[in-house]
Amino acid sequence: MIRDPAAQAKRLAAAARLVEDILIPAEAQMDAEDRMPVPARDAIRAMGLFGISLPEAYGGLGLTMEEEAELMLVLGRAAPGYRAVYALNSGGAAQILLRAGTEAQKAHWLPGLARGDRIACFCLSEPDAGSDAASLTTTARRDGDGWRIDGHKRWATNAPESGMLMVMARTGGEGARGISAFVIDPATPGVRIQPVQAKMGMRGAQVADIVFEECRVPADALIGAEGEGLKLALAGLDKVRLHLAALSAGLMARLIDEGRRHALARRQFGKPIAEQPAIGALFADSSAEALATRCMALELSRARDVGTLRPADAAAAKLFATEALGRVADRMLQVHGGEGYMQGSAVERLYRDARVLRILDGTSEIQRMVVARSVIGEGL
Ligand SMILES: Cc1cc2nc3c(=O)[nH]c(=O)nc-3n(C[C@H](O)[C@H](O)[C@H](O)COP(=O)(O)OP(=O)(O)OC[C@H]3O[C@@H](n4cnc5c(N)ncnc54)[C@H](O)[C@@H]3O)c2cc1C
Structure with a gap:
């Protein structure tokens, strides 16, 4: 469903130029340094790609899935490390906010993601919970008006430069139904970003573990209802x-x-x-x-x-x-x-x-x- 074919054609042509003129030439540097070069980041930001499919109301491009797919056919020609930085801002974390967040939660987090001022980080995996995500053991316990988070998240993409963490934590009960979603500012006391060993590829999008120790967050850190977290993530x-x-x-x-x-x-x-x-x-x-x-x-x-x-x-x-x-x-x-x-x-x-x-x-x-x-x- 291409909403505006002329605008989409212009966007695809601009994306092709971005890939050939800026992204591909900087790939080797990004691989060597495991960091996206600044000119590439600036150009990506200028094209609005951090908000590739976030709604226009929050400053995103508001693309349909078909428009996004067409764009990725072009942008996918560049090393996937780029995309792992910008596209995650419209990915799992933002989708949970869009699906279940209150208007205040969306208004607080989404515009910064769309602009690329904040980088989103999705925290589901743990040392003992990979494919079997429903077995995760990070806990969120009620603590006064808010919550206290404790646990260890594994290999969270963009963690070292993150500005927003979407964390899946157990609020009660076993299995998928005991898991809730929390949005957390990484600057909160009790959040420790822990470097991990270098990875084989997709360099530029840095990965780290995140340890939560007595991390206290307000009541409105919870997104959606208690026990809905994994369902929202899978959706x-x-x-x-x-x-x-x-x-x-x-x-x-x-x-x-x-x-x-x-x-x-x-x-x-x-x-x-x-x-x-x-x-x-x-x-x-x-x-x-x-x-x-x-x-x-x-x-x-x-x-x-x-x-x-x-x-x-x-x-x-x-x-x-x-x-x-x-x-x-x-x-x-x-x-x-x-x-x-x-x-x-x-x-x-x-x-x-x-x-x-x-x-x-x-x-x-x-x-x-x-x-x-x-x-x-x-x-x-
Ligand atoms: C570079 C990188 C970035 C990542 N970024 C993130 C991130 O941003 N956020 C996040 O939450 N996680 C992230 N992850 C973690 C990623 O989601 C997990 O690695 C993935 O889900 C697999 O889990 P695992 O590595 O623990 O493998 P395991 O689950 O231990 O699986 C090991 C092997 O067993 C197989 N296996 C497991 N269960 C079954 C089954 N029931 N039937 C058949 N085969 C099975 C798997 O397919 C695999 O081949 C990242 C990982 C990497 C490598």
Whole structure:
């Protein structure tokens, strides 16, 4: 549902220029420093990408899912470390606020996220609660008028530079129904951001653990009703999964371009390696998977806009897209031969970046579980 085709066309053209002129040239620096270079951040902010799908009423771009997916097909060509900083401001944390926050809570937090003045951080995982998020043990206990939070959150993206934490904590009872959502300012006493070991890829979006010790927060830190937290978090997953599918298609297109450039330039046996049928097959398979991912992301995004998306289809799209991305990254590294294995080549960096997308926001095994349950439960 492209609301204003002319405005969207302009936006896509501007995004393409941003990617080619600013983001791709700064990728190697971002990977080396694990920090988004300032000019890239400024350009991203100027385009309004921190509020990519936040409502216009809070200063966001207010994009539909289809418009967002189209944009991610373009922006996905740049290293995913960029997107992990700006897009999380419209991601899981903001979606919980939009779904269940009071007007005062939304007005307090969302404009800063849309402008990129605050960076959102979604705190669900724990050392002993990864895929099995419902087993988390961070607690929120009533404390006077407010709450006291204690616990340990693991690998929270953007934690070191966060300006807002969306924390899932147990307010009572076992399992999913005992979990509530709290929005917390990271400057609150009792919040400790704890560095973790360097990660393999997606550098630029820093990850840290967060320890809460006797962290006291006011009553209005609770978002929605007690016991609704995990349900709210899961409700935002469709959007995240479609976003990642579109991102994967964009990254596949980039990898194919990197491979194509190398295959045309590199000569062996007296001609470009691109002329070898075995190399051509790597491109044919990769381009078919990129096309399928692109079509899937756009079609399901339209379905979400009109309210007909089945959650299992979003899981299937994330599964297919990120697994296909892994195959494409592997093939394009193969096209580069030894050069692709050397640190400093774009394909080596993107190969590392791509790998985490099969783990984040639900591993491939968890997506398969969702799809299998849906298929066996509902039939095809
Ligand atoms: C770079 C990075 C950034 C992250 N950012 C965030 C963040 O911002 N916020 C946040 O809350 N978390 C974040 N995470 C954590 C991420 O969500 C988890 O890593 C993910 O949910 C998987 O949990 P786990 O790593 O504990 O793996 P585990 O759950 O221990 O799984 C290990 C393996 O077992 C498989 N497995 C587990 N259960 C089943 C099952 N029932 N059936 C079949 N296979 C199963 C998994 O698929 C996986 O292959 C981040 C992780 C990384 C690496």
